[in-house]
Amino acid sequence: MRILVLEDDQPLALGLIQTLQAEQYVVDHFNTVQLGLQAVSQEHYDLVLLDLGLPDADGFSFLKEFRKQQVTPVLILTARDSIDDKIQGLDLGADDYLPKPFDINELQARMRALLRRSTGQARNALEYGDVQIDTQSRQVMYQGKAINLARREYNLLEVLIQNQGKVMSRHSLEQSLYSWQDDIESNALEVHIHNLRKKLYSKLITTIRGVGYTVAAL
Numbered sequence: 284m285r286i287l288v289l290e291d292d293q294p295l296a297l298g299l300i301q302t303l304q305a306e307q308y309v310v311d312h313f314n315t316v317q318l319g320l321q322a323v324s325q326e327h328y329d330l331v332l333l334d335l336g337l338p339d340a341d342g343f344s345f346l347k348e349f350r351k352q353q354v355t356p357v358l359i360l361t362a363r364d365s366i367d368d369k370i371q372g373l374d375l376g377a378d379d380y381l382p383k384p385f386d387i388n389e390l391q392a393r394m395r396a397l398l399r400r401s402t403g404q405a406r407n408a409l410e411y412g413d414v415q416i417d418t419q420s421r422q423v424m425y426q427g428k429a430i431n432l433a434r435r436e437y438n439l440l441e442v443l444i445q446n447q448g449k450v451m452s453r454h455s456l457e458q459s460l461y462s463w464q465d466d467i468e469s470n471a472l473e474v475h476i477h478n479l480r481k482k483l484y485s486k487l488i489t490t491i492r493g494v495g496y497t498v499a500a501l
Contacts, residue, residue, distance in 0.1 A: 284398060284438065285309040285459055287328040289319045289345065290360070291337050295383075299332065302387055307421055307434045311462045316340040320348055327458045328355055330397060333377070335361040335368070343375055350376035356397040360385065395419060402445050411444045412501060414483060425483050432482065435460045439475050443488060448500030450491050 286303055290296040291314040303310045311326070313319050316337050323331075331349070335342035346357060356378040361368070364382035372380050378400075379393050395407060395418070407419040415424040421437055423430045432440065442459045443451060453472060460475070461467050468474075476488055476496060489497050 284329040284441070285311070285327065285462070286394075287319065287322060287326075287331045288312040289316070289331065289337065289342065290314065290334045292334070302391075306391065307437065309438065309460060309462050311464075314338070316342065316345045319345050322463075323349060323353065323355075326463070327455060329401070329459075330394060331355060331357045332394075333357055333359050333361075335359060335363050335372070343371060346372070346375045346377060356401050358390075358393060358397060360390070409441065409444050411447065411498065414440075414444070414487075416441060416444065430482055433475075433478070435471075436475050436478050436482070439472075440479055440483075443496065443498045447498045450495050450497045452495040456496065 286308045288296060288299055288303075288310060290299065290312065293314075296312050296314070300310050300312055311322060311328075313322055314337065316339050319331075319337075322328075333342050333345060337345070342359070342361070346359075349355075349357065357376065358379045358381060359372045359377045360381050360383060362383045369380045378397050381390060381393060399405070399407065399418075404418070407417060409416040409418060413426045416422070418441065423432055423437065423440065438460055439456065442456065456472060457467060460472075476490075480488060487498060489499065491497060
């Protein structure tokens, strides 16, 4: 899952980034509305964490423009906790509103709830034949045995199973696995695909030559 953090408080932003990366999220961070809008016009995100007090414009202006283009969940994180601000944020299209200071465990729980809702999941679990995924603990089981996956292998598996039946382009998969700061080896995606086939089973992921990859719908 790839998260966009729009926050100009540098210590808070660094803390968020470290926490989210430790939970295996791919994170991009920007500190202005302008940079945020540029990012969402070029990249795909699964969730946006939005501060309202950004230096170049009110965070509500980002939300207005963003909602003209995308339905990606937005969670507002702000010190502005008045009822009027909450109502305005939710009316403009925010999916949740968490005042600062907040408990990081509550933030993570709210993020999981928004991500479940956006992918049509009722609980923190995915099943695909003999493959079971606990999306909270990021534990993968195959035929009753725990499978040890590297961070990007897990992220790739989760994205493919959530989109089973769809052909995912190389570009869209790379967007889910890498942030703007990451250097991507030319064959990195193929290596992750190879590892998943080896650790699970060879026919799990189908290559659509010249297009991308897919996991067949069950």
